[in-house]
Amino acid sequence: MIKATITRSKADESITSFQMTGHAEFAEKGQDLVCAGVSAVVFGSVNSIIALTGLDPLLDIGEEGGYFSFEMPVDTDPVSFEKAQLLLEGMVVSLETIERDYHDYVRISTKK
Incomplete structure (x- = not known):
């Protein structure tokens, strides 16, 4: 099972980081549409944040798959921060949609 943990600020509910662990095991490797969907959403969102905001988030990607960690940079300007938040919230909506169909x-x- 893929487990995603979204960490939000207690002060304003903004997303400060997220972590993904595990494997969907919906189908064989290379045929797993749940894994492919989650990966596309997460990598697309992070790549969009980097390309559209200029931010350099702290990333940790497991070499053998099954692990992905993202952390917002501390010194983010307000405009880039808001853009990144919108992209991260969109990522969460997409992941929740996948979760609803493949719970x-x-x-x-x-967590806060």
């Missing part, structure tokens, strides 16, 4: 393979949780 046996994807779980999303939030």
Whole structure:
């Protein structure tokens, strides 16, 4: 199962980081549409943040798959921060949509 943990600020509910662990195991490697969907959403969102905001988030990507960590940079200007938040919230909506249809393979949780 893929587990996603979204960390939000207690002060304003903004997303400060997220972590993904595990494998969907919906189908064989290379045929797993749940894994492909989650990967496309996460990598697309992070690539969009980097390209559209100029931010350099702290990333940790497991070499063998099954792990992805993202952390917002501390010194983010307000305009870039708001753009990144919109992209991150869009990512969460997309992941929740996948979770709704494939709840046996994807779980999303939030912590503050």
